[in-house]
Amino acid sequence: MSRQPRLSFAASDSSASSRERRTIGLGLIGLGTVGTGTARVFVEHQHEIERRLGCRLELKHVCSRSILKRRDLTWLGREVKRTRDWREVLRDPGVDVAIELVGTPSTALTIARAALQARKHLVTANKNLVAEHGRELAERSAQARVNLGIEACVAGGTPILHAIREGLAGEHFNALFGILNGTTNYILTEMEQRGCSFREALAEAQARGYAEPDPTLDVEGHDARYKIAILAMLCFGRSVRVRDIPVEGIARIEQVDFAYAHKLHHTIRLIGAAQRRGERLMVFVRPMMIPGAAQLAGVHGATNGILMVGSKGGNTMITGRGAGGEATGVAVLSDVVEIARAILAGGASTSPLGYMHWRPGKLAPVGDNVVGAYLRLVVRDRPGILSRVCTILARHGINIDSVLQEPGHSKSRLPFVMTLEPTREDRVARAVREIRRLPFLAAPPLTMPFAELP
Ligand SMILES: NC(=O)c1ccc[n+]([C@@H]2O[C@H](COP(=O)([O-])OP(=O)(O)OC[C@H]3O[C@@H](n4cnc5c(N)ncnc54)[C@H](OP(=O)(O)O)[C@@H]3O)[C@@H](O)[C@H]2O)c1
Incomplete structure (x- = not known):
């Protein structure tokens, strides 16, 4: 028999004034780029968010391994508890929503399972975790009757997962094409616009903080592969194994390819695509020649862009910031708002991956x-x-x-x-x-x- 998580309000009371007296507690695990960005956006937007919700949100507990030696965190508020041990956040009865932002996939999985076991609502930004274990976590969250928020896993601050799962839930998708990695899009557009080499554009991306010191995951297309796996699940309700998705990166693209692409009225972008092929799906990540007039050709720099092709509504394109602490923090907090609304409405669990009934995701060979x-x-x-x-x-x-x-x-x-x-x-x-x-x-x-x- 499942039980609602302990909340610091009475779920049956719905009058406006008592709603405002209610408090929903947040626990933030991971205070790196996204964790700090989320905390900063929370502190800045707290009143606006509370006005949307009609209840109080409180950051109760924060955690990172080096928190005790860290820079000044007084801006978070003195009453916020700090710990190096994420288990303490999950043990805190004041925490209703655990926000997992640690990065390392194995640690993230352990934290996510423990959070759901403890019947905490969970928000994560970890694409690896959701691409590899999304269905398991969705099932665990449904069993625990808590909610799972995953918006920040794909395209950072761009609300693509909500658009597919809610805004276009009545659609039958034929295909989805996405520029899903800001680092590679920045490199390709620098090569295109400034005429520099791949190496020069990569060095520039690293200097500006768009690329990691080890850029392999981005440049070889693996980051985009996790994201297209998640998007394919949400668009088609089929579980797609990440390792089955063919992937090719951009390291072999040279300046001369842009010269020829322009002669052909095209440009080059790293595309993650998922398309129906009869009963199967064709899913891949690779650099492609894009017509210069196509909407995706206009997605420049570290921006992400996703084009969804519906059988009734036609084409819907969403573009926006694909990464960055505060942009991604907005996506994390949007999940928190959705979860808070579900809590206020009685804690009903939604389906984070958009489907309750799944079909096998057999891939058509490219x-x-x-x-x-x-x-x-x-x-x-x-x-x-x-x-x-x-x-x-x-x-x-x-x-x-x-x-x-x-x-x-x-x-x-x-x-x-x-x-x-x-x-x-x-x-x-x-x-x-x-x-x-x-x-x-x-x-x-x-x-x-x-x-x-x-
Ligand atoms: N960066 C982006 O723009 C972006 C965009 C979208 C999604 N994401 C996703 O967001 C997540 C976080 O990314 P990030 O860039 O913020 O990572 P990050 O800068 O490396 O930060 C990771 C944080 O987690 C903490 N941490 C790691 N292991 C821990 C443990 N065992 N116990 C407690 N704390 C632990 C680290 O603490 P210490 O520093 O104290 O060791 C650090 O504060 C990742 O899943 C990433 O894929 C990132």
Whole structure:
């Protein structure tokens, strides 16, 4: 028999004045970029949020490993309890909502399970946790009759998960395309607009705090892969295993690819996509050629943008800040507000992943996809190169749409580009494996699909 968490108010009393006397207690675990951002936004917006809710919110307890040696935290209020041990936050009877912002996935999972076990409502910003364990946590929260907030896990301060789960809950989605990682979008737009190399743009992103000292998770597309897994679950009600999603990063994109992209009236973006393919889903993360006129091509810098394609409502696009302490803090607090409203209404549990009944999320192989492709080759120039490449493509039944070659490159490292007519991707991959072995190649070939965006 489940029991409501202990709240510091009587759930049956609904008159406005007693509502305002009610207090909902928050416990914040993790005081890094997002934890501190959340606390700052809370302190600044507390009265506005309380006016929305008609009850009091109190930050009761905060936790981080180094809290006792930390900088001055008096701005939080002297009455806020501090601890190095997250268990103390969960043991605090004044805490109704636990906010988990520790970062490390294994620690986050332990805290999340313990919070739900203790019948605390839970808010997390951890995309790994939700992509890998979202269904388990949703089931545990339903069993405990508490709520789980996950808005900050995808696109930081951009309310994409609420839009899919609530605003578009009547829709049948056909596809979703997203620029889901601000670091890689910043790098690509710097390369595009300033004409710098990948390395220079990455160094700039690190200097500005947009990229981690070790940028692998972002640059190789893994961060976006967690996010597209969550979005696919919310859009289609299918559980998608993160490790089954093909991923490709942006480290091989060169300045010359933007020059050719512009000639073709396109640009390059790292896209996370989830699309219906009959009974299956096709889900991937990879750099793609985007038509210059497409809405996603207008998403610049560290911004995120998500285009949802519905079968009735057509296209809905949401853009906004994908990261940053305070922007993400707003998403965390939006979950707190939603949970507080549920508490005030009697604590009814909502479905954080948008579905109560799930279907298997079998993925369609990307090789089945029929798309046009960009093929960039860098060669040591000599006669007969084009005919050798064309022979291989013809043998695989691939038609060439155009051949482009910009002047001004050294003959020992000469880039040129072919655009290929729509063909199955596995066929293009086989042809490229053969082309890769040609003796005059000075660098491995690069292929990118042309995105067919609505
Ligand atoms: N950064 C962003 O813009 C952003 C955007 C969206 C989502 N997120 C997600 O938000 C979460 C937090 O990210 P962040 O950037 O704020 O991380 P962060 O700056 O590394 O902060 C992590 C915090 O957790 C504390 N912590 C770690 N292990 C702990 C433990 N065992 N017990 C108590 N405290 C512990 C750390 O304490 P000490 O410093 O004292 O060791 C630190 O205060 C991550 O899941 C991240 O993916 C981040």
